[in-house]
Amino acid sequence: MNVTVEILYLVSSLLFVLGIRGLTHPESARRGVFLAELGMVFAVAGTVVHPDIKSYVWIIIAGVIGSAIGVAMAALIPMTKMPERIALSHAFGGLAAALVGVCHYYLHGAEHLSHFTMGALGFEVLFGGLTFTGSLMAFGKLQGILSSRNITYPGQNAMNIGLFASALAILIYITVNPGAAFFFYLMLLVAFGLGVLIVLPIGGADMPVVITLLNSYAGLAASATGFVLENNVLIIAGALDGASGFILSIVMSKAMNRSFTNVLFGAFGKVDESATKTQASGAPVREASVGDAAMILSGATSVIVVPGYGMAVAQAQHAVRELAEHLEKSGTSVKYAIHPVAGRMPGHMNVLLAEANIPYEQLHELDEINDEFADTDVCLVVGANDVVNPAAKDNPSSPIYGMPVMNADLARTCIVLKRSMNPGFAGIENELFTKENTVLVFGDAKDTLTKMAEALAS
Amino acid sequence: MSHELIIGLYIFMLAGFIGYGIITGIPPLLHTPLMAFTNAISGISLVGSLVMAGNDASVLTTILGFVAVLAATINVVGGFLITDRMLKMFKKKGGRR
Numbered sequence: 001m002n003v004t005v006e007i008l009y010l011v012s013s014l015l016f017v018l019g020i021r022g023l024t025h026p027e028s029a030r031r032g033v034f035l036a037e038l039g040m041v042f043a044v045a046g047t048v049v050h051p052d053i054k055s056y057v058w059i060i061i062a063g064v065i066g067s068a069i070g071v072a073m074a075a076l077i078p079m080t081k082m083p084e085r086i087a088l089s090h091a092f093g094g095l096a097a098a099l100v101g102v103c104h105y106y107l108h109g110a111e112h113l114s115h116f117t118m119g120a121l122g123f124e125v126l127f128g129g130l131t132f133t134g135s136l137m138a139f140g141k142l143q144g145i146l147s148s149r150n151i152t153y154p155g156q157n158a159m160n161i162g163l164f165a166s167a168l169a170i171l172i173y174i175t176v177n178p179g180a181a182f183f184f185y186l187m188l189l190v191a192f193g194l195g196v197l198i199v200l201p202i203g204g205a206d207m208p209v210v211i212t213l214l215n216s217y218a219g220l221a222a223s224a225t226g227f228v229l230e231n232n233v234l235i236i237a238g239a240l241d242g243a244s245g246f247i248l249s250i251v252m253s254k255a256m257n258r259s260f261t262n263v264l265f266g267a268f269g270k271v272d273e274s275a276t277k278t279q280a281s282g283a284p285v286r287e288a289s290v291g292d293a294a295m296i297l298s299g300a301t302s303v304i305v306v307p308g309y310g311m312a313v314a315q316a317q318h319a320v321r322e323l324a325e326h327l328e329k330s331g332t333s334v335k336y337a338i339h340p341v342a343g344r345m346p347g348h349m350n351v352l353l354a355e356a357n358i359p360y361e362q363l364h365e366l367d368e369i370n371d372e373f374a375d376t377d378v379c380l381v382v383g384a385n386d387v388v389n390p391a392a393k394d395n396p397s398s399p400i401y402g403m404p405v406m407n408a409d410l411a412r413t414c415i416v417l418k419r420s421m422n423p424g425f426a427g428i429e430n431e432l433f434t435k436e437n438t439v440l441v442f443g444d445a446k447d448t449l450t451k452m453a454e455a456l457a458s
Numbered sequence: 459m460s461h462e463l464i465i466g467l468y469i470f471m472l473a474g475f476i477g478y479g480i481i482t483g484i485p486p487l488l489h490t491p492l493m494a495f496t497n498a499i500s501g502i503s504l505v506g507s508l509v510m511a512g513n514d515a516s517v518l519t520t521i522l523g524f525v526a527v528l529a530a531t532i533n534v535v536g537g538f539l540i541t542d543r544m545l546k547m548f549k550k551k552g553g554r555r
Contacts, residue, residue, distance in 0.1 A: 016499050017476060023492055024483045026548040033542050036499055040534055047505045053512035058524045062511060066531025073532070074539035082490055082544075089497045089537060092529035099526040100506040103519040116463050215493055222500040223470060229506050230462050236473040241500035243477030244492060251486070340486055347489030351544050359551040365486055 008046035009233040015039030016237055020244075026360055043233050079355045080312045083211060083344040087139040090214045094131025097221035098188065101125040104228055105184055117228055118178040122171040122187065124224035129191030130198070131217040137199035138210055142344060151200050163194050205386065207344045208252040213260070216245025248346050255340035255366075257392075257403035288439035290448055293415050294455035296439070297323075300377035300413075302333045304369065306406050307349045308342045310383015310419065310445055317356040319449035320382060324358070326456040336362055337369045337406050339387035370407050379411035381432075383418075383445050389430045414438040417445045491544045498537025504530035 015035045022032015053059070077085045101124040105113075113121065140146035170187040174180050202210050223238025225231075253260060288296075297303065305324070311317060324334040336358065342349045350363055373379060381388055388408035391398035408414050409432050416433060418440055432438055441448050484492055507530050510523030 016502075017473075017480070019499070020477070020484075020492075020496070021480050023488050023495060024480065024485070026488060026545070026550075029488060029491065029545045029548070030542060033495065033538060033545065036495070037538050040499070040502065040538070043502055043505055044508070047508050050509050052509050054514040055512050058511045058520055059508055059527060062524045062527035063531050066528045067535045069528075070532040070534070070536030071539060074536045074543060077540070079544070079547075082494075085540065086490075086493050086497065089494070089533050092533050093497060093500055093503065096501070096503045096507055096526040096530040096533070099522045099529075100503060100510055103510040103522050103526075104506075107513075107515050107519055114463075212493070215497065219496065219500050222503045225503050225506050227463065227466050227470075229509075230466065231505060232466070232469050234502055234505060235466055235470050237499045237502040239470050239473035240477040240481075241496040243474050244481045244496040247478065247481050248489060248493065251489075338486070345490060345493065347486055347491070347493075350487045351490045351547070354544070354547040354549070357547075357549065360487055360548050361551050363487060 002049075005046040005049065008042045009231070012039035012042040012046070013233045013236045015042070016233075016240060020240060078315075079317075079352055080315050082351060083207065083348060084139055084142045086345060087135050087142060087211060087214070090211070090218045091132050091135035091139065093218035094128045094135060094214075094221055096128075097218070097225050098125050098128030098132060098191075100225055101128060101228065102188065105181075109179075109181075111179070113178045115175055115178065119171070119175040120224045120227035122174050122184070124221050124228060125184070125188055126167055126171055126191045127217045127224065128221040129188050130195040131214050131221060133192045133195030134199045134210075135195075135214050135218075137196055138207065138214065141199070141202075141204060142207060146200075156197075156201055160194070160197055163190060163197065167191060167194060204344065205341075206256075208341050208346055208348075209249055209256070209258075209260070211345050212245050212249035212252055214245070216242050216249060219243070219245055252341055252346060255404060257400070285433050286436075286439045288415070288441050290441060290443075290451045291455055293439065293441050293448075294452045296413055296415060297327060297332075297378055297380070297452065298330070298456055300327075300332055302376045303327055303335070303378045303380060304373060304376050304408075304411065305334065305336045305380045305382060306342075306384050306388055306408055307336065307338070307353065307382045308384025308387060309344060309348075310385075310417070312343055312348065312352060312383070314383060314419075314445035316382060316446040316449055317352040319446045319453070320353070321356040321358050323449050323453040323456070326453050330456075334362065335364055335369060335372070337366065337373075338363055339366055339384070339406055342384055342387050366404060366406065373407035374410040376411045377413065379406075379408045379414045381408055381414065381416040382449070385430055388414075388432050390435075391429070391431050395431070408432060409435055409438075412437065416440045417448050418442055419444065487548070488545075491541050494537055494544065495541040498534055498541060501530045501533035501537060504534055 016039045019032040019036030022028045101121050167190045170183050174183050219238050219241025223235050226234030338349045388406045390409040392400045392403040392405040507526035511527045
């Protein structure tokens with residue numbers, strides 16, 4: 001054991017923990033990132049002097065190319081595409097862990113691996129492989145390469161459970177018999193298949209749970225790598241990542257009033273068809289022109305904006321700010337109500353509104369603001385649907401019954417910006433749209449908001 | 459089971475609890491940067507990839523190690539930069555841009 005290296009690893013572990021702690025407040029967050037960056041530099045510095053490293057050529061080439069891609073991605077990806085970028089990075093994390101595991105097994109073979117190390121190695125490869133393909137599937141769905149609808153086929157759940165059970169069985173088998181190389185590589189294949197098949201049936205609205213779970217898996221795979229290499233900084237960093245993903249997926253599931261199993265073995269697919277039918281026979285809606293909506297807004301003294309995934313799709317966050325600026329100029333108070341599952345990943349809406357230069361004090365969480373709707377003149381819904389559906393509160397037969405939702409229906413007037421009357425993502429009818437105090441403005445949200453701002457200015 | 463591995467389990471357990479304690483205190487406001495950030499940190503598997511890419515043990519492990527270093531570096535470098543890019547945008551009222 002090289003003492004200098006161990007101390008470098010120790011310091012970098014400390015810096016990672018301090019770095020994450022920085023994120024508990026926006027003021028200290030950037031300092032936190034700096035600390036973690038420093039930690040990473042120490043960890044890498046401690047590793048490049050490792051006696052097993054004989055040649056630096058490939059390391060340098062991979063490092064340079066990887067850094068170039070990383071810098072380019074970080075600089076060029078628009079904020080609206082953040083869920084895609086996060087999904088891709090989970091795929092890379094899973095791939096790296098799985099490959100390190102395969103290399104380790106290939107080099108050290110059966111004879112040098114204890115049962116415990118083999119178990120950790122199997123876990124690393126299983127979760128790394130599953131995270132790799134699963135995250136690529138999530139990326140494909142978010143990017144629209146794959147259908148973001150729920151893709152189902154008969155026997156799907158039985159197949160997935162069967163595959164998962166066989167992967168676990170192989171994991172146990174190779175832990176007991178580290179020499180069974182065939183089964184080790186078979187497990188990698190099963191893990192790849194499992195990642196594809198688990199994510200395939202999951203619809204776009206459930207993406208926040210999928211992304212956070214994959215985040216957790218990527219972390220656990222990294223932690224398992226630490227057990228294999230007997231490297232504590234890896235164990236710690238992986239555990240932090242795993243804990244973070246786990247907590248976020250609990251937050252997401254709670255915000256949808258659903259369990260992990262319910263998301264993973266999708267009940268939504270069945271709901272789809274019947275709910276879409278009731279939509280067609282739904283009550284009439286009141287459609288308003290841009291001018292009417294601007295008139296309503298100009299008479300308001302308090303406005304709450306509820307953004308949803310539609311705002312991200314229309315890239316309407318800057319138009320939202322422009323409209324809000326006009327309202328604030330005439331003394332209207334403007335607040336933003338952010339539902340935990342609005343968008344496709346945790347915090348998605350906050351980042352977009354921050355990008356549009358809206359101060360974070362104006363962004364409020366569900367619990368914080370939900371009692372204020374009743375005393376608010378206008379609730380402006382920008383591309384949100386399920387998170388403002390009152391059926392979640394009062395219709396026990398609704399598939400989203402019990403999910404905590406925004407009290408948008410209690411505002412004196414509710415203006416809903418919508419692209420068309422097509423049912424929302426989950427295909428569930430939204431009673432808010434047919435309420436007496438609701439008006440709908442159809443069209444591209446960005447376009448509508450800009451025109452409303454112009455109407456208010458004149 | 460070696461002594462090292464038992465210590466490893468203790469470390470994993472304690473780090474998990476510390477992570478749990480800190481992360482539950484992070485406001486939903488910053489959950490997207492948090493995901494990008496923890497992802498960059500778990501790019502620490504770079505440490506394992508470096509040894510595989512540089513140990514000259516076999517052609518196969520060098521290739522796989524190369525790909526692993528590439529993937530991990532993208533996560534580490536890109537992850538930290540994009541986290542910082544997002545955090546820069548969170549401004550208080552009256553904050554300049």
